[in-house]
Amino acid sequence: MEACRRCGRPLKDEKSIALGFGRTCRKKFEVEEAEFRRIQITIDDALRIHRLKIMPEYFKAVASKAKRFEIRKNDRDYKIGDGLLLREFKDDDYTGNEINAVITYMTDYEQKKGYVVMGIEVCA
């Protein structure tokens, strides 16, 4: 017998079986999913992790540890100690390749207004 994925009670009608949820649980599940996504964003904020797009040529340079800095517009209130999740971006899409790094140094010396240079260390 098919059981509800949320509460484990047996499912009776075909539509519920196809969805994997009873009608009430389906609605509650959607609310819970939305809440889960909201909490994830909050966790990123709390842990101070910035998700950033990065072009393949720069991704490779960071991955090989040849490039240990990022120059970015500081529209995210970057701080030393913050995490960067560098997500390789190619042809309007994420490739799935990612690098975790930590900001170790910051300066805006001689930079365009609003821009910052960040020293970064790639995490193992």
Ligand SMILES: [Zn+2]
């Ligand atoms: Zn249920």
